[in-house]
Amino acid sequence: MEPIAITGVSQTPYRERMIDKTAYDLVYEVTRDALADAGLGIHDIDNVITVSNDFVDGRTISSMAVGEAAGAHDKNISTVEGDGAFGAFYGAMRALSGFDTTLVVAHGKGSEGDMGLITNAMFDPVYQRHLGIDALTAAALQADVYMTRYGLTEEDFAEVSVKNHQNARNNPLAHLPLDITVSDVMKSERLSDPIKRLDCSPISDGAAAIIISTGRASSRSRTRPIWIRGVAHCSDAYFPGDRNLADSPALRRAAKRAYAMAGITNPLKNIDVVELYDAFSYMEPLWLEGMGFSEPGSGARLLKDGVTRMDGILPVNPSGGVLSAHALMVAGLSRIVECVLQLRGEAREHQVPGAETALAQGINGPCGQSHCVWILSVNQ
Amino acid sequence: MNQENPQSASWLEQVRPLTLKGQIAVPYTWWVGETGSRFLRALRDEQKILGNRCDTCGTVYVPPRKNCGRCFTDITQWVQLATEGVVRAHTVVRRMPAALLNAADRPTLPFAYALIRLDGARVDLLHRITRDLEKLKNGIRVRARFSERPTGHILDITDFEIIRNSP
Numbered sequence: 001m002e003p004i005a006i007t008g009v010s011q012t013p014y015r016e017r018m019i020d021k022t023a024y025d026l027v028y029e030v031t032r033d034a035l036a037d038a039g040l041g042i043h044d045i046d047n048v049i050t051v052s053n054d055f056v057d058g059r060t061i062s063s064m065a066v067g068e069a070a071g072a073h074d075k076n077i078s079t080v081e082g083d084g085a086f087g088a089f090y091g092a093m094r095a096l097s098g099f100d101t102t103l104v105v106a107h108g109k110g111s112e113g114d115m116g117l118i119t120n121a122m123f124d125p126v127y128q129r130h131l132g133i134d135a136l137t138a139a140a141l142q143a144d145v146y147m148t149r150y151g152l153t154e155e156d157f158a159e160v161s162v163k164n165h166q167n168a169r170n171n172p173l174a175h176l177p178l179d180i181t182v183s184d185v186m187k188s189e190r191l192s193d194p195i196k197r198l199d200c201s202p203i204s205d206g207a208a209a210i211i212i213s214t215g216r217a218s219s220r221s222r223t224r225p226i227w228i229r230g231v232a233h234c235s236d237a238y239f240p241g242d243r244n245l246a247d248s249p250a251l252r253r254a255a256k257r258a259y260a261m262a263g264i265t266n267p268l269k270n271i272d273v274v275e276l277y278d279a280f281s282y283m284e285p286l287w288l289e290g291m292g293f294s295e296p297g298s299g300a301r302l303l304k305d306g307v308t309r310m311d312g313i314l315p316v317n318p319s320g321g322v323l324s325a326h327a328l329m330v331a332g333l334s335r336i337v338e339c340v341l342q343l344r345g346e347a348r349e350h351q352v353p354g355a356e357t358a359l360a361q362g363i364n365g366p367c368g369q370s371h372c373v374w375i376l377s378v379n380q
Numbered sequence: 381m382n383q384e385n386p387q388s389a390s391w392l393e394q395v396r397p398l399t400l401k402g403q404i405a406v407p408y409t410w411w412v413g414e415t416g417s418r419f420l421r422a423l424r425d426e427q428k429i430l431g432n433r434c435d436t437c438g439t440v441y442v443p444p445r446k447n448c449g450r451c452f453t454d455i456t457q458w459v460q461l462a463t464e465g466v467v468r469a470h471t472v473v474r475r476m477p478a479a480l481l482n483a484a485d486r487p488t489l490p491f492a493y494a495l496i497r498l499d500g501a502r503v504d505l506l507h508r509i510t511r512d513l514e515k516l517k518n519g520i521r522v523r524a525r526f527s528e529r530p531t532g533h534i535l536d537i538t539d540f541e542i543i544r545n546s547p
Contacts, residue, residue, distance in 0.1 A: 019397040019399075020397050058402060058404055059404075116478025117478045117479055120479035125410055126416055126420075126443075127416075127534050128506055129479070130533070130535055131508055132480035132486070133477070133506060134479060136477075137473055137477060140471035141470070141471050141494075143471075145495075145518075190474045191473075192471045193472040195471075237450075239506075240495065240504075242441075242503045245469065245495075
């Protein structure tokens with residue numbers, strides 16, 4: 001693969017209701033900030049990818065409404081309707097096809113719609129939607145299968161929530177920095193067994209942007225380039241009932257391909273920090289298994305053994321993760337931004353010292369139907 | 381904050397943000413297709429649950445599919461499945477999902493969603509269980525209950541009930 005790098009990043013704070021900013025304002029803000037970060041002007045950008053969802057925005061062709069906020073006037077602009085990590089994947093493909101400097105920007109203002117109704121609408125209208133199933137209740141089915149299969153407990157998942165909300169206390173952009181205990185999680189409102197309120201990510205407003213440069217264009221940016229060493233995505237079946245929800249074959253395949261590209265042979269040894277898509281607490285151990293950091297069923301062990309804590313050998317979600325800030329469409333791109341900051345040594349209070357190789361993950365669809373895995377490195 | 385305009389911060393503080401209410405309410409009439417029609421007609425007219433089997437890998441799908449997603453081949457063999465099966469996953473729902481708040485046919489809380497492996501199928505059917513939740517666990521056997529006023533809809537199965545004396 002031709003060398004390509006991330007040379008500019010930005011993200012807004014993630015908050016419950018950003019009443020003073022429209023989606024357009026957020027996109028304009030992160031676009032300007034990403035350009036400033038890279039030391040580039042809008043005329044240096046030769047193509048733009050926006051990431052948005054029509055149901056979240058409450059308008060059709062929502063992507064076209066933010067084009068000018070993203071500086072896309074008179075430029076080649078395209079759109080991804082899916083998580084921002086997949087938008088970034090499209091951006092990487094464009095960089096590899098000859099565009100020198102690609103801007104990818106994602107926004108989500110969940111506070112303006114109704115996430116229960118919107119996530120219900122991702123299910124099949126003939127066979128599933130009328131049952132009322134939504135992202136939360138489908139995730140609860142997955143958590144149940146995962147627990148039953150491997151004899152896990154609700155406390156195993158609560159530990160993840162405690163760790164990630166604690167990490168968020170070192171990240172001023174996080175929406176939910178919390179000092180909580182396993183008991184607090186266990187006593188929080190039961191929503192859909194085994195998922196309780198503190199097992200869930202919040203609904204956040206926010207936006208993020210990255211700039212992807214080809215190797216030859218990377219020196220135009222003032223930042224240290226963070227190289228895209230491997231990236232892959234893979235999708236599982238659409239109907240949750242067709243899938244083995246206690247495993248994640250799509251993630252396994254995506255990770256395997258990304259590792260092969262990046263020359264990762266021993267993920268636990270070769271990767272220094274992970275930012276993954278923990279929309280619900282159970283997802284962290286399940287995704288870690290899919291990424292090959294542990295055997296199936298033993299992902300929760302990593303946290304018990306301290307491996308994934310800030311002072312462990314593989315800190316997972318130093319930013320607080322999606323559990324602490326979840327702007328729909330943005331969260332996967334935010335994982336990439338966080339990894340870039342880690343590798344540049346600019347993650348401030350939540351910096352993992354000396355991180356050189358990072359893994360970022362985005363998901364799409366119910367119960368992690370599809371996965372996008374990124375391996376980023378300080379080394380070309 | 382906009383650095384080129386140092387007054388913008390104070391200006392913003394004086395503005396009370398306004399909101400605009402809106403709603404997208406577009407009625408749709410989805411054709412359910414030949415495969416879906418055959419499934420829903422069997423539910424409505426015969427209280428039968430039909431699946432179909434991939435000629436290549438043998439997977440028996442329910443609801444039936446036009447093609448096998450794994451093999452990417454047509455599916456031609458129809459199979460009548462039992463109206464009973466085993467609960468493979470469940471969640472007891474304690475807060476009414478937003479999509480049901482205004483639904484006339486909504487169950488009362490708590491109720492459960494379950495993935496049910498009907499006898500003869502090789503995938504799980506998503507549906508609801510509304511009674512005897514204290515007995516509900518993975519592995520228990522359940523049976524479909526059918527609506528007395530079927531309309532050719534997935535809710536012609538009103539829900540599944542736990543079969544007594546099930547292990």
